[in-house]
């Protein structure tokens with residue numbers, strides 16, 4: 001048997017059994033734990049409403065802007081607890097979230113958006129940094145108009161580029177493939193992998209599109225209804241019968257892990 | 271037709287209009303970044319002008335020291351007003367927020383009367399001459415100062431929002447507060463900065479006007495005149511505020527010309543801008559520059 005988790009002395013990010021409530025009553029995460037080792041590309045999969053975005057916002061501190069809070073458990077980054085910190089402090093400590101739906105600033109140009117990515121940083125070498133981002137996304141360089149007029153794919157690239165500008169240790173990506181054509185999804189995932197390898201930036205990537213995400217990931221977690229129901233390395237997940245049935249090209253969308261025998265077995269065993 | 275008078279009034283209109291434009295920018299700055307409709311904008315002018323007057327007349331300080339002290343005071347004042355009165359109102363209905371700023375407006379108007387008295391006071395003479403002659407037009411030196419002030423402020427705002435780190439952060443916050451947080455921008459710092467800048471620049475405008483017309487509660491009425499300018503420009507557009515201000519300034523003086531030459535109604539210049547405002551808003555409900563969202567393609 002292979003080890004369930006990849007051997008590292010201490011993961012870069014570690015989430016330990018967190019609960020998240022919105023508006024002090026709505027319990028959304030019910031004991032989520034996951035580890036993201038330094039330099040890896042980890043993916044978090046699951047159906048709509050599973051709590052994937054909530055998990056990312058819990059890490060980045062953006063939960064607080066939506067009246068949510070981590071009510072139990074802890075999140076640590078580089079050995080330090082961050083679940084009580086606000087979003088600003090967390091960006092400064094090296095975690096940058098690219099939110100669902102890109103959320104670029106539409107009434108600004110690409111360059112202004114990129115400059116804002118570097119808000120928390122020393123502003124000295126900013127033009128070199130912008131050039132570095134353009135090397136990953138050459139087509140952004142030609143777009144001089146307002147970012148609101150960019151295509152969906154270009155906006156996603158800009159959102160990722162903006163994250164790079166912060167020079168983060170870790171990027172949280174929320175559904176980068178959303179609304180993009182398969183060809184663009186491929187391109188975007190390729191660039192994410194390149195950034196991960198070349199810059200050594202650790203990635204935690206949320207997707208509903210399991211096919212692409214798993215192919216590029218080192219390790220994956222699968223969430224349902226506010227809990228992690230399965231995790232494993234890329235190979236383990238790609239070869240797992242339940243994952244194959246439900247996430248990879250499975251056309252029966254009424255299936256859920258809860259209805260699958262092997263999942264029930266595993267649960268009892270746990 | 272008396273062309274000389276018309277020309278004189280047009281120049282006046284332009285100069286006063288640019289000043290309105292600066293105050294409108296201050297108003298839009300607060301509205302855009304904190305979503306507060308600040309009915310106490312005029313009181314920022316009033317307080318700034320009185321405080322500066324106080325440092326010059328009561329404390330007998332040289333102008334530049336009094337002026338710098340006033341700027342420092344207004345910065346703190348703006349931050350304090352935001353933190354004490356407006357921050358607790360975040361998320362409350364807009365009408366409650368408006369009631370707060372109207373309340374603040376009335377309170378500070380009365381407070382200024384209580385401290386500085388009800389009669390108008392003039393500034394000590396800061397410059398030697400008071401009237402200069404340019405191309406046959408008699409222009410008060412203070413008007414030229416006001417023109418320089420307006421242009422510098424506008425250029426400053428342009429540079430600030432286009433190139434400075436804080437200016438970009440303010441625009442990001444105005445666009446979407448959650449996005450701003452995700453970039454590591456402290457939204458509460460941006461709120462404080464907006465109020466501080468707005469209060470400081472408004473106060474300077476108040477001092478400039480005070481040097482021309484003297485300091486009196488009439489200064490806070492300028493805050494009301496800026497409303498047509500701002501609404502004309504579209505409430506959330508800084509450029510719109512400037513254009514609106516110039517239009518109001520010109521209209522006022524044009525109305526004054528028509529009134530004095532032909533109609534003889536008296537005081538037409540104070541109400542004309544509001545009539546024009548009504549007409550324009552009927553045709554363009556978002557104002558001249560008001561934004562609707564960019565449609566993504």
Ligand SMILES: Nc1ncnc2c1ncn2[C@@H]1O[C@H](COP(=O)(O)OP(=O)(O)O)[C@@H](O)[C@H]1O
Pocket residue numbers: 022023026028046047048049050051052053054055066068
């Ligand atoms: N701001 C919020 N306030 C209250 N409930 C929320 C909020 N955001 C998300 N939820 C709820 O939390 C659950 C998980 O949402 P989310 O984390 O967005 O899921 P996912 O990203 O996996 O689709 C959903 O049931 C959703 O309705």
Ligand SMILES: [Mg+2]
Pocket residue numbers: 052053054100
């Ligand atoms: Mg989501």
